[in-house]
Amino acid sequence: MIYTASYYFKNLLAVKIMNILEMKNISKSFPGVKALNDMSLTVKKGEVHGLLGANGAGKSTLMKVLSGVISPDAGDIIFKGESVQFTSPLDAQEKGIVIIHQELSLVPSLSVAENILLGRLPGKPHNINWKKAYNDAAVYLEKVGTYIKPSTKVRDLSVAQKQLVEIAKALSYDADLIIMDEPSAVLSGSELNQLFNTINSLAEKGVTVIYISHRLEEIFQICNRITIMRDGQVIETREVAETNREQIIRGIVGRELSEEYPPSETYNFGDVILSVKNLSLKGKLDNINLDLKKGEILGLAGLVGSGRTEIARSIFGADVYDKGEIFYKGKKTVIKSPKQAIELGIALVPEDRKEQGLITSFSLKENFTMAALKKINNKGFMKFKKEIDESKSLVNQLKIKTPSVGQIALNLSGGNQQKVVVGKYLFSDADILILDEPTRGVDVGAKREIYLVIRELIKQDKAVLLISSDWEELIALCDRLLVVHEGKIKGEMNGQDASPEKILDLALT
Ligand SMILES: Nc1ncnc2c1ncn2[C@@H]1O[C@H](COP(=O)(O)OP(=O)(O)OP(=O)(O)O)[C@@H](O)[C@H]1O
Ligand SMILES: [Mg+2]
Structure with a gap:
C-alpha cells in the first residue's frame, strides 16, 4: 500500500476528531500543596471517561482547570482540535464545556426553574414568561427522571x-x-439508573462525559475508558473492558487492599439504648418504630425522599415530630434541639456537610473540637496542646490529606472534608452516632478506615444508626436493616440475609 500525503492528512484529522480533548502537562499548586503535577489526560469524542483517584488526588482541580474555574500554572488544553485558554466558566461554557460541581452550587433562595435557567429566563427582565420558564425547566427535569415542581425553592430540596x-x-x-x-x-436504586440512562443517551448523541465517582461498580456500568490519578499525576488510562476492580483499586490507593469491608466480629449486643415509638411527622413520617441496642449497627435503607433523613433529624432534635415518643437509656426523653441531643450523648453526622456539618472557614482543629469544647477546656482555659494532639491523631486515623491541622476546611478536597465531619463527631464521645451518608465522596481506601472506626466504636458499646445510599455498604456493615418508603418502615432484615434486590423490592412498594 502506498501512503499518500492525503492518507496521512486524513488520519491526522481522524485523530483530531476522535480526541475531543487533550490536556497536556498541567500543573497547579496551592500554598503547601502541589495539586496537579504534570498531569495529562486525553478524552475521545462521545465516550464516557471515568476519572478516578483517592481523595485529594487532584480530580476536581483538574476539572476546574478544564472548565475555566481556575487557571493552571503550566500546561496546554486542546479542545475540538483548537488550543484553548479559558478565562472563566462562562468562557468554557460558550466553547461547549459544562461542569456539575462536586459541591452543589445552586442558589437556595431561588426556585428550581430559576436555577436551571439562571441568566436565561424567557421573556423580558421585568416581564418574565413564567409559564414558559416552568415548562422549559420541567422538560429538563423529566430528562433526569424527576418530577420536582419547577416552582419549588431549592432550599426545600434534599x-x-x-x-x-x-x-x-x-x-x-x-x-x-x-x-x-x-x-x-x-x-441509589432508580435515581441512579435514571442518571445512567441520561448519560447513555448523551453518549448516543455524541456528547462526551467525564465522570468522577468513588463507587467503582458504576465505572463498569457506564464508562468506556478510565484514567486513574494519584498525587496530581496520571497513573494510567485504560479501556474498562480490559481492567478489573482489584486492578483499579491498586491504581487508586497504590497498594493491595486486602478487603474493602473489614469482617464483622461476633459481638453480643447490650441493652436497648434508644427506642422510638409511633413517631410521626406530618407529610414526612408515619408511625415509625425502632429499637437500637448498644453495640449494634442499625441501617436505614430507602430511596431519596423516603424519610430516612427525617427519622435521623427527629431523633436528633433537629425536626420537631408531631406524635410519638422517644426513650433514651430507658427514660422517656423529649429532645428539643441538636444542642440538647449532643449533651445527652447523641451525635449526628449530617448528609449535607457544607450546610450542617462543617464550618468551611474554620481550621480542621476548630472543626474537630467544636462539638466537644468541654474536652479541651479546663475552667475556662483552652488546652491548646490537647486540641492539636487530638486533631493530629484524627488526621492520622482517618488519613486526611492536609498540610497541617491549622488548614481551613474549605481548602481540602471533598472527600477529605467529609472525613473532617466524621472526625468531629468521633471526637465528641457520643453514645449514639447517627451517620447520614458518612462515606459520601470518600475513596475506597479511606472508606475502609471509616468502617474500622465504626467497628471500634461498636466494641466500646456505642450504638450506630447508619443511613447510606450505598446499599452494598449497608449490607456489609449493618447487623440489621430497616427499609423506609414514603415515611413508613416497610420491612426489616438481618445484615446477613439482605441483598440490594430485597431492599429495592421493599423500597419501591
Ligand atoms: N483552594 C485550595 N487551596 C488549597 N489547597 C487546595 C485548594 N483546592 C484544592 N486543594 C488541595 O489540592 C489537592 C487536590 O484536591 P482536589 O479537590 O482536586 O482532590 P479530588 O481528587 O477532587 O479529591 P476528592 O475525591 O476528595 O474530591 C488536595 O490536597 C486539596 O486539599
Ligand atoms: Mg473532588
Missing part, C-alpha cells in the same frame, strides 16, 4: 434532589462535553 437539578441544569446548555464531579454520591 441533597439528592439538588443533585438531580444540577444535572438537569447542565443538560440545558447543550454542551459538547459535560463534566460530572461525583454526581452519584447521594443517589
Whole structure:
C-alpha cells in the first residue's frame, strides 16, 4: 500500500476528531500543596471517561482547570482540535464545556426553574414568561427522571434532589462535553439508573462525559475508558473492558487492599439504648418504630425522599415530630434541639456537610473540637496542646490529606472534608452516632478506615444508626436493616440475609 500525503492528512484529522480533548502537562499548586503535577489526560469524542483517584488526588482541580474555574500554572488544553485558554466558566461554557460541581452550587433562595435557567429566563427582565420558564425547566427535569415542581425553592430540596437539578441544569446548555464531579454520591436504586440512562443517551448523541465517582461498580456500568490519578499525576488510562476492580483499586490507593469491608466480629449486643415509638411527622413520617441496642449497627435503607433523613433529624432534635415518643437509656426523653441531643450523648453526622456539618472557614482543629469544647477546656482555659494532639491523631486515623491541622476546611478536597465531619463527631464521645451518608465522596481506601472506626466504636458499646445510599455498604456493615418508603418502615432484615434486590423490592412498594 502506498501512503499518500492525503492518507496521512486524513488520519491526522481522524485523530483530531476522535480526541475531543487533550490536556497536556498541567500543573497547579496551592500554598503547601502541589495539586496537579504534570498531569495529562486525553478524552475521545462521545465516550464516557471515568476519572478516578483517592481523595485529594487532584480530580476536581483538574476539572476546574478544564472548565475555566481556575487557571493552571503550566500546561496546554486542546479542545475540538483548537488550543484553548479559558478565562472563566462562562468562557468554557460558550466553547461547549459544562461542569456539575462536586459541591452543589445552586442558589437556595431561588426556585428550581430559576436555577436551571439562571441568566436565561424567557421573556423580558421585568416581564418574565413564567409559564414558559416552568415548562422549559420541567422538560429538563423529566430528562433526569424527576418530577420536582419547577416552582419549588431549592432550599426545600434534599441533597439528592439538588443533585438531580444540577444535572438537569447542565443538560440545558447543550454542551459538547459535560463534566460530572461525583454526581452519584447521594443517589441509589432508580435515581441512579435514571442518571445512567441520561448519560447513555448523551453518549448516543455524541456528547462526551467525564465522570468522577468513588463507587467503582458504576465505572463498569457506564464508562468506556478510565484514567486513574494519584498525587496530581496520571497513573494510567485504560479501556474498562480490559481492567478489573482489584486492578483499579491498586491504581487508586497504590497498594493491595486486602478487603474493602473489614469482617464483622461476633459481638453480643447490650441493652436497648434508644427506642422510638409511633413517631410521626406530618407529610414526612408515619408511625415509625425502632429499637437500637448498644453495640449494634442499625441501617436505614430507602430511596431519596423516603424519610430516612427525617427519622435521623427527629431523633436528633433537629425536626420537631408531631406524635410519638422517644426513650433514651430507658427514660422517656423529649429532645428539643441538636444542642440538647449532643449533651445527652447523641451525635449526628449530617448528609449535607457544607450546610450542617462543617464550618468551611474554620481550621480542621476548630472543626474537630467544636462539638466537644468541654474536652479541651479546663475552667475556662483552652488546652491548646490537647486540641492539636487530638486533631493530629484524627488526621492520622482517618488519613486526611492536609498540610497541617491549622488548614481551613474549605481548602481540602471533598472527600477529605467529609472525613473532617466524621472526625468531629468521633471526637465528641457520643453514645449514639447517627451517620447520614458518612462515606459520601470518600475513596475506597479511606472508606475502609471509616468502617474500622465504626467497628471500634461498636466494641466500646456505642450504638450506630447508619443511613447510606450505598446499599452494598449497608449490607456489609449493618447487623440489621430497616427499609423506609414514603415515611413508613416497610420491612426489616438481618445484615446477613439482605441483598440490594430485597431492599429495592421493599423500597419501591
Ligand atoms: N483552594 C485550595 N487551596 C488549597 N489547597 C487546595 C485548594 N483546592 C484544592 N486543594 C488541595 O489540592 C489537592 C487536590 O484536591 P482536589 O479537590 O482536586 O482532590 P479530588 O481528587 O477532587 O479529591 P476528592 O475525591 O476528595 O474530591 C488536595 O490536597 C486539596 O486539599
Ligand atoms: Mg473532588
